[in-house]
Amino acid sequence: MKTMKSRRPGGADRGGIRKRGPTRTDRDGDMDMDTSAARGGGKRGRGNTGRNPTGRSAPSGRTQGRDRNIDAIQKAISNSQDSFSIRSGKNTNADRLELYSVRGWKNSKASTRRDHGVESLISYLERRLNTLKSGSRAKITKSRVEGDALIVSVRPDLAEPMSKINGNVFAGVNITVEPYDPSSTEALDREIGAANGLSPETVDVKSKMTAILARRYFPETKLLDLSKLGTDTDLNAMGMFNKTSTESKFFPALMKVWNMGFPDAKQRREAVESVSLADNQLANINVVTTLAVTIPGLKNLDLSNNNFKDAHSMIGWRWKFRDLEFLDLTGNPFSTDESFKNTMMKWYPKLQTLNNVQVRTPEEVAAQKKTPIPVQPPHFQDDSQIAENFIRTFFAGYDGNRTELLNSYYDETSSFSMNINTTAPKAAQADTASWDPYIKKSRNLLKISHLPARMARTYTGKTKIGELWSTLPPTRHSDMALHPEECLVECHPVPGLPDQTGQSATGVGGLLVMVHGKFEESLGGKMETRSFDRSFIIGPGNGPGGIRVINDILALRAYGGHEAWSPENQAIPQAIPQPIPQAIASPAAVVPPIAPAAIPVVPGAPDPASQRDTGCLAQARPIPKFSRNS
Amino acid sequence: MSSVSDDQLVKVSTEAATELVQTFYQALCSNRESIASFYAPVPSKILFNGNTVADGAAVQDIFVNQMPHAHYEAQSYDCQVINRAYPTVTESGIKPAAQMTIKDMSILVIVSGHVRYGENRDQPQRGFSETFVLVPNPSAERGKRRRDWLIQSQNFRLVV
Numbered sequence: 001m002k003t004m005k006s007r008r009p010g011g012a013d014r015g016g017i018r019k020r021g022p023t024r025t026d027r028d029g030d031m032d033m034d035t036s037a038a039r040g041g042g043k044r045g046r047g048n049t050g051r052n053p054t055g056r057s058a059p060s061g062r063t064q065g066r067d068r069n070i071d072a073i074q075k076a077i078s079n080s081q082d083s084f085s086i087r088s089g090k091n092t093n094a095d096r097l098e099l100y101s102v103r104g105w106k107n108s109k110a111s112t113r114r115d116h117g118v119e120s121l122i123s124y125l126e127r128r129l130n131t132l133k134s135g136s137r138a139k140i141t142k143s144r145v146e147g148d149a150l151i152v153s154v155r156p157d158l159a160e161p162m163s164k165i166n167g168n169v170f171a172g173v174n175i176t177v178e179p180y181d182p183s184s185t186e187a188l189d190r191e192i193g194a195a196n197g198l199s200p201e202t203v204d205v206k207s208k209m210t211a212i213l214a215r216r217y218f219p220e221t222k223l224l225d226l227s228k229l230g231t232d233t234d235l236n237a238m239g240m241f242n243k244t245s246t247e248s249k250f251f252p253a254l255m256k257v258w259n260m261g262f263p264d265a266k267q268r269r270e271a272v273e274s275v276s277l278a279d280n281q282l283a284n285i286n287v288v289t290t291l292a293v294t295i296p297g298l299k300n301l302d303l304s305n306n307n308f309k310d311a312h313s314m315i316g317w318r319w320k321f322r323d324l325e326f327l328d329l330t331g332n333p334f335s336t337d338e339s340f341k342n343t344m345m346k347w348y349p350k351l352q353t354l355n356n357v358q359v360r361t362p363e364e365v366a367a368q369k370k371t372p373i374p375v376q377p378p379h380f381q382d383d384s385q386i387a388e389n390f391i392r393t394f395f396a397g398y399d400g401n402r403t404e405l406l407n408s409y410y411d412e413t414s415s416f417s418m419n420i421n422t423t424a425p426k427a428a429q430a431d432t433a434s435w436d437p438y439i440k441k442s443r444n445l446l447k448i449s450h451l452p453a454r455m456a457r458t459y460t461g462k463t464k465i466g467e468l469w470s471t472l473p474p475t476r477h478s479d480m481a482l483h484p485e486e487c488l489v490e491c492h493p494v495p496g497l498p499d500q501t502g503q504s505a506t507g508v509g510g511l512l513v514m515v516h517g518k519f520e521e522s523l524g525g526k527m528e529t530r531s532f533d534r535s536f537i538i539g540p541g542n543g544p545g546g547i548r549v550i551n552d553i554l555a556l557r558a559y560g561g562h563e564a565w566s567p568e569n570q571a572i573p574q575a576i577p578q579p580i581p582q583a584i585a586s587p588a589a590v591v592p593p594i595a596p597a598a599i600p601v602v603p604g605a606p607d608p609a610s611q612r613d614t615g616c617l618a619q620a621r622p623i624p625k626f627s628r629n630s
Numbered sequence: 631m632s633s634v635s636d637d638q639l640v641k642v643s644t645e646a647a648t649e650l651v652q653t654f655y656q657a658l659c660s661n662r663e664s665i666a667s668f669y670a671p672v673p674s675k676i677l678f679n680g681n682t683v684a685d686g687a688a689v690q691d692i693f694v695n696q697m698p699h700a701h702y703e704a705q706s707y708d709c710q711v712i713n714r715a716y717p718t719v720t721e722s723g724i725k726p727a728a729q730m731t732i733k734d735m736s737i738l739v740i741v742s743g744h745v746r747y748g749e750n751r752d753q754p755q756r757g758f759s760e761t762f763v764l765v766p767n768p769s770a771e772r773g774k775r776r777r778d779w780l781i782q783s784q785n786f787r788l789v790v
Contacts, residue, residue, distance in 0.1 A: 346752060371756070371788060372697050372747055376680030379785075421706035421742040425757040425790040444706040445644050445651075455640045458710070490785060492675040494763060496736055498713040505724055507717045512675075514761050516789050533759035533789065535740050537712055551710045555742045560757050560790030565679075 097141055097153040099180035100162050106148050108171035117171060118143070121150060124170050129154070132161035151180055208238055209257040222271065224258075224295070227278040227302070251287050255294040274300035278328070282306040284313040292320035299323055305331035311343050324348040325365075330355045377567050378490045387491040387513045389545055390538060395477040399519075402469045409543040410462035413498075416469075416552045417458050419444040424531075424557035432558040433521075433528035437473050465552075477519040487517030488565045497539040497550060510539030510550065518559060529559045634732050639711050642732050646764060646779050647709035647739045655702040655743075658693060665690035670765055670780040677785040686781070702758075704743040712736040718768045733778050737764040744790075757790025 102121065110117025122140050129138035138161070142153040154162055166177040212234050216225045230241060240250045262268035272295050277288060282303070291298075298321050308314060308329060327344060329335050335355060344354055352360045382388055390409070397405030410416075420435050420442040435442075442448070443457035459465045478486040491514070496507040513536045521528050533555040541548020650668075657664050669676075669686025676683040683689050716736040718725045725734070739762040744755040764779035 349754070371679065372700070373678045373681060373786075375788065379675075379677050379680050379682065381675075415710045417708050417710060419706045419708040419740070419742070423705050424742060425744050425755045427790070442706075443708045445648060445708055446704065446706060451637060451641055451644075454644050455637055458640060460636075488787065490677065490680070490787070492677075492783070492785075494674060494783060496713060496716050496765065496782075498715070505717060507713060512761070512763065512783060512785075514759075514785055514787075516759055516787060531789070533740065533742060533761075535738065535761045537738060551712055551738045553708055553710055553738060553740045555706060555708070555740055555759065557706075557742055557757070564756065564788040564790050567680075
């Protein structure tokens with residue numbers, strides 16, 4: 001019976017691991033729909049292993065649709081029909097089955113077929129089994145290809161007939177059938193799967209991989225050459241490419257070993273700028289996708305002479321490698337696609353050289369980054385170091401002793417509230433840690449619209465603020481002296497604040513201080529990094545330095561790095577003071593100009609006040625000023 | 631000003647912040663000719679990425695004449711009352727306490743969001759943080775389009 005019904009062997013398979021499912025072929029290799037229909041009806045044992053590997057209920061329509069799409073893409077791009085394989089799911093009855101290796105069939109007449117004759121071979125085996133035994137119909141429950149062997153699972157009662165097939169003729173050749181010895185393969189799987197384990201075999205695999213990586217890594221050019229892996233004699237000696245199961249685990253394991261070679265993420269990031277995966281017969285990125293996790297900051301990537309057919313075959317790297325400048329896909333069918341250049345330029349905004357042709361100039365790349373409003377050093381207008389001293393004390397106190405901090409700077413009229421931006425843009429490689437410790441306190445007015453909730457999330461007075469702060473996770477803000485670039489502090493005077501003494505009808509003056517930075521937090525034993533924006537209004541009071549906090553408003557978001565506020569015109573040496581007329585340079589800051597002239601935003605002409613500070617508080621400040629800070 | 635309850639303070643201040651967030655970013659995007667009307671006549675400080683801009687008219691001029699299309703989206707915002715009796719200077723001097731209403735408060739607003747410059751939707755979304763101080767509108771003018779609060783200070787920073 002011939003039919004065009006899907007050749008897809010399993011239900012929700014993905015990647016290189018395929019289930020042998022409902023379809024069967026007859027002697028000619030055509031589909032046998034009877035078995036398919038019967039199993040589709042849901043014989044439980046088969047249904048579980050064939051259609052739904054997890055044994056859970058069927059996924060929702062949308063997921064199914066997506067799986068189908070992924071599957072269709074996989075099918076379209078995958079050359080390999082060899083990848084039917086066993087995966088022991090929770091509900092399989094694998095331990096009640098017996099495994100046999102079938103060899104010799106790769107030289108058969110059927111091997112010229114797209115699946116190298118696997119379907120035909122299985123049909124042949126089932127027919128032979130049914131000839132050799134009586135009773136219920138014999139079936140090959142599961143199968144997979146490992147190198148030159150087809151590994152099949154059968155019920156224990158088929159052991160005898162199975163061994164009788166040994167030496168029989170399939171499609172013109174003698175095949176061997178023998179009980180499968182899993183020990184070697186499983187051991188290797190285990191080693192590779194957990195390459196940082198402690199068993200001697202693991203250490204051996206790890207040391208071999210380390211040696212291979214050392215041979216293929218060129219520190220002076222920061223190149224990791226992973227081209228032609230299939231012909232690497234050391235790798236072949238390890239048996240890496242003999243079996244689909246190890247092949248798919250090999251690359252992730254290699255990346256893991258690579259990671260272990262560096263003491264920290266920074267050194268790892270800086271070790272490699274270029275990677276070659278040329279000449280690896282890759283039809284898609286599935287087996288090498290972890291490269292994007294291990295070396296996300298890659299600048300040059302050689303994928304030449306592989307078998308990428310279209311954008312879908314690389315879709316997993318659509319949002320990866322945000323710093324990629326050079327990409328070589330020559331010798332891939334995708335390169336001839338008319339959408340190729342546009343797609344790659346769109347995917348990789350810093351891409352300059354594609355298939356050895358310049359597609360963007362460095363100036364064009366730089367122009368993308370430019371914002372319409374040039375990024376200047378912080379505006380820090382704080383003549384008496386009031387804000388400076390406050391900020392230094394504040395974050396040390398917030399990290400170290402919140403109660404003491406509250407008692408110093410906060411009083412019964414101080415206000416605190418916090419809001420969480422759960423969807424903020426983030427740094428390319430940042431994970432978003434759970435917001436659980438904060439979200440119930442978040443006063444994001446976009447989401448908290450009812451008055452009682454808005455009131456409940458307003459914290460007035462140091463007692464209430466203290467109660468809230470004691471429930472928030474401990475934090476460690478970055479050290480402003482050690483890492484001035486990681487934070488940005490701006491400050492300017494603000495008039496019209498409430499006068500606690502009630503003496504001034506015009507109110508009192510104070511400072512608006514705005515801080516952007518990051519902190520670390522220990523959450524469930526794991527260190528998380530978050531970014532924050534925090535604005536304070538400080539006015540005259542009884543705290544250290546004669547100030548108090550009137551308002552303290554905190555916004556939290558996923559870690560977003562600090563590049564956004566590093567000045568764009570860094571080429572201009574900040575150390576050379578520009579002659580600034582005294583009248584403009586200082587005092588006007590306190591008194592608002594009477595008739596302000598329109599000052600357009602001009603690159604390279606920063607506000608005079610901003611000349612005083614170029615980074616966080618510690619940066620570019622004359623040392624004597626610190627003597628006041630005690 | 632007689633006694634004002636906390637819930638009234640929260641209600642009025644959060645509604646003022648909401649009004650600002652809803653109208654100001656919309657104006658930056660598609661109604662730039664109205665930008666100057668958001669600002670107090672003599673603002674104390676206006677900063678964009680560390681650049682000082684003199685006043686509302688200058689902000690409007692920059693957005694009308696120099697800025698490409700920009701799409702802003704406020705993703706999170708919050709506010710607090712700074713001074714519930716802000717000393718507004720009117721034509722006849724400082725407004726006496728007896729004439730003050732609940733709308734004479736000054737308000738601190740913080741906004742976290744993203745902005746995309748240019749018409750091209752493929753341009754990256756940049757994260758921003760913006761802090762405003764709103765003060766009562768000193769003008770005696772009455773009318774439907776009158777803004778109750780104006781921007782006294784503003785600090786915009788790209789942060790991602």
